[in-house]
Amino acid sequence: MTEQTQARIRLHNFIEDIERSIDTPIDLKGMEVKSIMIGAMGGSAISSNIVVSCCADCAKIPISIIRSPVIPGWVGPDTLTVISTYSGNTDETLEMYKRAKAVKSPIIVITSGGKVEGMAESDGYPILKIPTGYQPRYSSGYMIGYLAAIIAASGYPAFSNNLKSCLDSLRSYRNYMEVQGSLAYLLADKYKDCVPVICTESKFKSIALRWKSQFNENSKTICFDSALSELDDFEKAPWANYKGKKLTLILIAGEDDMADDSLLKRAANNLEKMGFPFDLIAVGGNTREERLFRAWILGDYVTVYMAEHYGIDPEITTVITELKKRIRGEIRVRIIQSASRRRDGQIGA
Amino acid sequence: MKSQVSRNLPEQIEETLQKPVTKIYESTLICIYNFEASNVAADSISSFVYKNTKIQIHTIVDKSVPEWITPSADVIIMSYRGVNRYIESIYSKVKSRGSKIHCITSGGKLREICEKNSDDLYLIPENLTPFEATGYEMGALVNLYESIGATSIKDAMISILPRLKEYRDLIWDSEYAWKLAMRVNGAIPVIYCSGELRAVHKRWKMLLNSIVNKLAFSGEFPEFDHNEIVSWTEDKDSREFIMLIIKSESESELLDKIFDSAIKVLSKYKLDIEVIDIDGTIMERSIKGIILADAVINRLSEVNT
Numbered sequence: 342m343t344e345q346t347q348a349r350i351r352l353h354n355f356i357e358d359i360e361r362s363i364d365t366p367i368d369l370k371g372m373e374v375k376s377i378m379i380g381a382m383g384g385s386a387i388s389s390n391i392v393v394s395c396c397a398d399c400a401k402i403p404i405s406i407i408r409s410p411v412i413p414g415w416v417g418p419d420t421l422t423v424i425s426t427y428s429g430n431t432d433e434t435l436e437m438y439k440r441a442k443a444v445k446s447p448i449i450v451i452t453s454g455g456k457v458e459g460m461a462e463s464d465g466y467p468i469l470k471i472p473t474g475y476q477p478r479y480s481s482g483y484m485i486g487y488l489a490a491i492i493a494a495s496g497y498p499a500f501s502n503n504l505k506s507c508l509d510s511l512r513s514y515r516n517y518m519e520v521q522g523s524l525a526y527l528l529a530d531k532y533k534d535c536v537p538v539i540c541t542e543s544k545f546k547s548i549a550l551r552w553k554s555q556f557n558e559n560s561k562t563i564c565f566d567s568a569l570s571e572l573d574d575f576e577k578a579p580w581a582n583y584k585g586k587k588l589t590l591i592l593i594a595g596e597d598d599m600a601d602d603s604l605l606k607r608a609a610n611n612l613e614k615m616g617f618p619f620d621l622i623a624v625g626g627n628t629r630e631e632r633l634f635r636a637w638i639l640g641d642y643v644t645v646y647m648a649e650h651y652g653i654d655p656e657i658t659t660v661i662t663e664l665k666k667r668i669r670g671e672i673r674v675r676i677i678q679s680a681s682r683r684r685d686g687q688i689g690a
Numbered sequence: 691m692k693s694q695v696s697r698n699l700p701e702q703i704e705e706t707l708q709k710p711v712t713k714i715y716e717s718t719l720i721c722i723y724n725f726e727a728s729n730v731a732a733d734s735i736s737s738f739v740y741k742n743t744k745i746q747i748h749t750i751v752d753k754s755v756p757e758w759i760t761p762s763a764d765v766i767i768m769s770y771r772g773v774n775r776y777i778e779s780i781y782s783k784v785k786s787r788g789s790k791i792h793c794i795t796s797g798g799k800l801r802e803i804c805e806k807n808s809d810d811l812y813l814i815p816e817n818l819t820p821f822e823a824t825g826y827e828m829g830a831l832v833n834l835y836e837s838i839g840a841t842s843i844k845d846a847m848i849s850i851l852p853r854l855k856e857y858r859d860l861i862w863d864s865e866y867a868w869k870l871a872m873r874v875n876g877a878i879p880v881i882y883c884s885g886e887l888r889a890v891h892k893r894w895k896m897l898l899n900s901i902v903n904k905l906a907f908s909g910e911f912p913e914f915d916h917n918e919i920v921s922w923t924e925d926k927d928s929r930e931f932i933m934l935i936i937k938s939e940s941e942s943e944l945l946d947k948i949f950d951s952a953i954k955v956l957s958k959y960k961l962d963i964e965v966i967d968i969d970g971t972i973m974e975r976s977i978k979g980i981i982l983a984d985a986v987i988n989r990l991s992e993v994n995t
Contacts, residue, residue: 376746383916397756403719403748408913409885410942414739415718415746433912436944478917536927538907543752554917561924563931565880565907570751574726575899582903587927588878604775660923660955664915667951668944 348559348645348655351479353519355638356512358482363501365469365487367494372447374495375419377404378412379488380437384478385425385451387554390547391637392488392500395630397544399499400492410436412444422446423491425484427477429455432668451487453480476656478558500630507631514635518642525639529646531620532562535589540567542604548593548633552640559655560647569594573608581615590619595632599623694901694991695984696818697862699825699977700854706814706829707844714810716839720747721759721789722766725774727820727896728794731827732768733889734976739840741886741941741972753779761788764838770820770827772798792838794830796823810834821897824980850974857978862985870982871989873932873964874898874906881908883936883979884945886972890936890979897987902994907931912948919952923959933961938968938975 379389389406396404407413410433416422422441426434429452438457441448442464450461453471461468469490471483489501518525537556539549549566556564567576569592580590590612598605605621612619624639626632648655696702720739724732729751736747750756753776759765765784769777772795781803784791793804794812804811812834814826829847836844861867879898881891891908898906909918922928933956937949956963968978 382913386913386916397754399757401757401760403746403756403758405746405748408910410912410944411741411886411940413746414742415744417744432944433948436942536925536930543750544754557917557921561921563918563921563925563927565909567907568751570725571896571899575896576905578903579899579905583905585878585930587930588905658920660919661915664919664951664955667955668915668947 346645346649346655348476348479348648351475352641352645353515355482355641356508356515358480359486359504360508362469362483362486363489363505365490367449367467367490369421369447369494372421373419374402374421376402376415377421377423377492377495378416378441378446379404379406379423379425380412380434380441381406381425382408382431382433384481384554385427385434385484387547387550388481388484389425389488390550391633392485392492394544394547395500395503395633396492396497400497402495402497404492407437409433410440412437412440416441416444416446418445418447420446421491421495422448423451423488424448424457425451425488426455426457427453427471427475427480427484429453429457432665435460449491451484478554503628503630504634507626507628507634510626510631511634511638515638518638523642525642526646528639528643529650532589532643533647533650536587537562537564538567538588538590539564540569540572540590540592542569542594542598544629545593545595545633545636548636548640551637552593552644555640555644558658559644560651561653562644562647569604569608573604573611577611577615580612580617583617590617592619592621593636594621594623595629596623596625597632694819694821695897695988696822696825697858697988699981699984700851700858702825703829703832703847703854704851706826707832707848709833711833711836711844714837717745717764718839719763720745720766720838721750721763722747722768723750723780724768725751725776726769727824728768728770728827730889730893730896730980731824731831733892734973734980735828735831735835735843737886737889737976738843738846738973739835742842742846743840745839752776755780755783755787759784759787759789763789764792765789766792766794766831766834767800768794768827768831769798769800770796770814770818770823772796772800778803792834794827794834821900821984828977846971846973850971850977853970853974854977854981858981858985861982862988864985867982867985867989870964870966870986871993874934874986875990875993877932877962878904878930879906879934880931881906881934881936882911882914884938884940884949885910885913886940887936887938887976887979889976890983893980894934894983897983901987902990911952912945915948915952919955922956922961928959928961931962933963934966935963936966936968936979938970941972
């Protein structure tokens with residue numbers, strides 16, 4: 342492995358970032374929240390996924406994550422909208438903000454700045470600030486902590502409390518991941534030069550998404566995700582037929598999912614019978630939160646160590662920058678074209 | 691190899707819509723459990739409700755019963771064969787919460803418990819493969835949504851049926867379907883489309899997995915732009931795959947531009963990409979994407995016979 346990257350320093354601070362944000366006082370001004378919509382993309386959305394997954398058993402209101410500029414028709418004054426964008430300039434998220442505002446949904450913004458900060462200041466919506474200087478996906482500690490605080494303020498503090506109670510254990514786990522020869526190092530070595538396919542149960546979906554995006558961005562590795570139910574229903578024969586060497590099937594679950602009659606065990610047994618090689622990563626922990634967050638931390642370190650092994654900077658994602666510029670440039674072109682056509686009388690007055 | 695898909699998906703919808711719908715009440719919160727191939731019908735029809743009504747819909751594909759499922763929620767359990775391993779456990783948990791239960795099935799345990807408890811039951815024809823029954827499931831779900839407050843969905847569906855038939859007639863035995871079949875036969879397909887067309891990439895993947903026994907993967911725009919695009923442009927293993935990008939004009943100018951820009955950026959790299967254009971209203975786009983998948987798999991199953 343080569344020298345430590347800036348990304349690794351950011352990963353180290355994940356737990357502390359949660360601690361810095363999770364007890365932030367949130368004033369909902371007496372609003373009775375009937376549902377929550379979180380508008381986010383990429384790392385911000387995936388941070389929301391792990392929170393929502395943890396809240397399924399404790400929040401008595403639906404919490405939805407929207408990854409599209411088009412927000413659902415049900416969003417309105419009873420819905421608390423959380424707009425989460427690290428840069429504050431994510432085009433899709435800005436459009437969600439505008440659409441949520443148009444239907445009079447109360448909004449809370451999580452950001453480091455950008456256009457959304459100016460918009461929220463001007464509209465008088467609360468802003469929860471993240472420090473600048475991060476790559477968006479490494480600011481997940483803040484995003485998770487702030488979301489926990491918002492959900493607690495909405496009347497459901499269980500997730501926040503559960504997460505706080507396992508932070509020390511997660512810190513120890515994180516420290517272990519940083520020791521040479523840890524599980525993260527072993528897996529980074531094992532998964533280099535392959536195309537990982539992460540398969541989980543629905544309750545671990547956030548982990549599949551996090552691992553996939555971190556493989557994609559940190560180690561620049563193609564990676565796919567799949568659901569255990571789909572593996573069981575549709576994918577057994579295709580995997581048995583697969584003769585290539587590149588795809589590596591990785592099942593990730595909590596240790597508590599290993600009962601003999603579980604879906605996980607059944608899928609694993611079936612794969613074994615077919616003689617198809619796969620990895621099963623069973624993550625320990627006393628609570629759902631602890632297991633999910635350990636799996637999250639593990640994936641982050643695996644992919645950063647892989648990047649270090651390849652000698653690439655996990656923080657640099659040139660093509661995304663290029664694409665964003667292109668999208669904004671093209672939108673400007675279209676607006677200019679529309680304006681000139683309007684001047685020429687080609688569009689109705 | 692039997693294709694297991696039906697050319698008559700639009701006619702199945704039409705036949706099911708002829709059943710009268712009794713308006714029950716105005717629902718505000720719906721949770722829909724859908725399993726196996728029923729997933730596709732649920733996602734395609736729900737896309738209309740998501741965009742055009744104030745009803746909140748949540749889709750669940752496992753046995754979890756979130757705390758917010760209370761007497762104010764309508765719960766739809768949808769499984770063609772009605773034998774999914776989770777059905778009894780979900781049913782009993784939901785029942786204990788006092789939610790209203792609606793079932794769409796052809797039989798099995800789901801029909802049995804639904805009839806026993808006098809729940810709202812939408813029966814669809816038996817003895818089909820789950821993929822052949824998709825049109826019936828769609829029609830039943832439209833009737834159900836119409837009855838619980840998604841007014842206008844039935845008219846919207848009726849209005850697109852002629853265009854769906856026309857598209858099917860154009861595409862079913864076409865050179866284009868044949869060309870796509872040949873394209874996906876040679877590499878591992880990865881199907882991308884917008885989140886509103888989730889049913890489409892699911893259909894492609896399920897059919898490739900189940901009928902052709904071929905691995906396939908999928909993803910969604912605009913999320914693709916925020917992470918996956920990095921590896922597609924930097925990982926040499928991208929050559930193992932063919933990307934099918936299903937593109938359609940949406941209700942968001944931004945989303946349309948994101949598609950166009952991403953395709954332009956990707957085209958600069960040595961990637962095997964096939965862009966598929968689909969037009970129409972939201973439900974129409976979704977069902978056309980499903981018909982195209984069925985037509986391609988039908989051709990592919992001929993090749994592999």
